Amino acid sequence: MDDLLCHETWLSSSSHDLHDDSSIVEPKPLFRCSSCDEYENEEFELAFSVCIDKEIAYMPEPNYVSYLYFNHLIPARVRVIQWFLKCRSRLNLSFGTVFYAANYLDRFISICQCDEWKYWMVELLSITCLSTAIKFHEISAFTLHEIQVEGLYHSYESDSILRMELILLKALGWRLNTVTPYSIVETVVCYVQSSLRPYLHEKIMSRVTELLLQATLDLRMLEFRQSVVGICALWCSIDQLYPSVSDAFITYIAKLFNQSQKDDLIDCHKIMEISTALEGSGHHYIKAQPV
Known part of the structure; x- marks a missing residue:
């Protein structure tokens, strides 16, 4: 994991929602x-x-849906979005934050085009997307421990998440005020x-x-x-x-x-x-x- 985070290999193939x-x-x-x-x-x-x-x-790259199918990422993506919603309820986040996080997730996956995804990689990315969306969109702050306190199969050190945040920001071109x-x-x-x-x-x-x-x-x-x-x-x-x-x-x-x-x-x-x-x-x- 550390090797993956230290060397930004995920970016190597970037292509740049009665009648009263x-x-x-x-x-x-x-x-x-x-x-x-x-x-x-x-x-x-x-x-x-x-x-x-x-x-x-602020849209995913072309052929993103095909990429999700080919790499069997659809169930993982559904699970991540469901986790975003659980965190929204638990932390009292705005719905806007959830949509920001989902956008970051889709854009990153479509840009990096990783050859082989492991579920721990998807979880790390999901934590990173949500923490970044919270920082950008929420007034209240939450620790990385509070964000990942439940609903995940793995636990991640703050340093790993922060390094992943930098990879995410670079991949998205620091464009976070998404539509x-x-x-x-x-x-x-x-x-x-x-x-x-x-x-x-x-x-x-x-x-x-x-x-x-x-x-x-x-x-x-x-x-x-x-x-x-x-x-x-x-x-x-x-x-x-x-x-x-x-x-x-x-x-x-x-x-x-x-x-x-x-x-x-x-x-x-x-x-x-x-x-x-x-x-x-x-x-x-x-x-x-x-x-």
Whole structure:
């Protein structure tokens, strides 16, 4: 292990996410444009376009899904994300931190293209991704011992984790302020939350989060851009909880995408709708298996 950490061999082949009308307030211009709110619309559209412009730099390398299949890493990846969620609950972390950690994980694995993965390597990487995401995204600090206190098969010395953090940072090009489907949703919701009564806003965010966590475990979602997955999760949630503005919402948002991305929105939305139907029927199409 020390030899692997001291010599950055993992980088040698780098290629560089019911209808109660009394709860609804008249929606703001995100759903209905008006000249008096033109500045607010322009501000949102600029923020959204910035996210779209930069998101491609925070995606895994091409053919990442094929690499996961070929190297039998799918069960390990599912287990790691489930561990992130357990740590989120135990340490009271934000969901944003979980999505950051998952992004770091996918980007690193896709970049390093290691010839032979051992599960201890995946665990060490998962601890490193979570600790880095916590440092970047959380206000409270946690020791490396607190992070790895349960749910792992191995225990790692702080020095090993810190050296692995440096390898991770170099591999990611020190680009940690990543765009995730969750951050995309946060960008959109901050412009529409005043249109909703507080408890309905909470219901929408709760449902969006559920869908995005499910999407994180679905390898098909790795083929779509972060903005597409995030908007589709919000689209599905609004369909269920706020149907009176659903069509207006997606019509408005779709104008901010190019034609290829609009096609991806349709494809991704179909997948997410089917997954939601399976979830409602009690079927779970992804389960973690022993590595």
